Amino acid sequence: MNPDDLKQILAALTNADVREFALRTGSFDLQLKRGPQAALAAPAASGPAPFAAPSAPAPQLADAPASAPATTAGPAPTATEAAAAPTSAPAASKGTPVKAPIVGTFYSASSPDAPAYVKVGDTVSAGQVLCIIEAMKLMNEIEAETGGVVREILVKNAEPVEYGQTLFIIE
Structure with a gap:
């Protein structure tokens, strides 16, 4: 560069x-x-x-995906996270949150006509791609850090996400 x-x-x-x-x-x-x-x-x-x-x-x-959960004392919650807090607070104690390592647009599949990477109830393994976050026209695959069952998907397809926002709950 x-x-x-x-x-x-x-x-x-x-x-x-x-x-x-x-x-x-x-x-x-x-x-x-x-x-x-x-x-x-x-x-x-x-x-x-x-x-x-x-x-x-x-x-x-x-190590962006691996460092995301380590930011528990990270930035103050955004307006989006504060609004979603009542729904995601009980679930956070039941599983491991997968947080956005960057700001961008959330995509649940590799293309509009492709099936979603994961659905609620799917079993995932560590390293498996869960979604894509587009930032500055770069597609960043977000991988599961731990194996388990996807209990919640807290973001809708093509929705903007903030740094540190919880995307999934894996139990």
């Missing part, structure tokens, strides 16, 4: 309402986060904060 490409990405993200961005192409990994975690709950009155690259982006990005 050359500096001009990076400048174009930063300019596009500055003009968009994007708080986190991840890009993986070949051996190049990039993860950007804008503003403090509290900015996810309440917008800042002074405008967008500058982008900052984390000190170790490659391990975070390479």
Whole structure:
């Protein structure tokens, strides 16, 4: 990736309402986060904060699905998560949540005419693809971290998802 490409990405993200961005192409990994975690709950009155690259982006990005459950003390719940909290709170104690490692659009299948990767009641194994999250025209397969039975699917097809939002409950 050359500096001009990076400048174009930063300019596009500055003009968009994007708080986190991840890009993986070949051996190049990039993860950007804008503003403090509290900015996810309440917008800042002074405008967008500058982008900052984390000190170790490659391990975070390479292990993104594995690191998602470890963020239990992560960002404050978004309006979408707060609205969904009553429905997902009892289920969270009965199984393992699968959380979105990135912001994007949730897709339950590889194409509109293909069957869904999983349905409620399906048995899944660790590493099995559960869904796709599209971010910046990149399709990111989200895999199960543990085996079990899919008890809940908390997101509808083609719905936008936030970082850390619970997508599935696997028991």
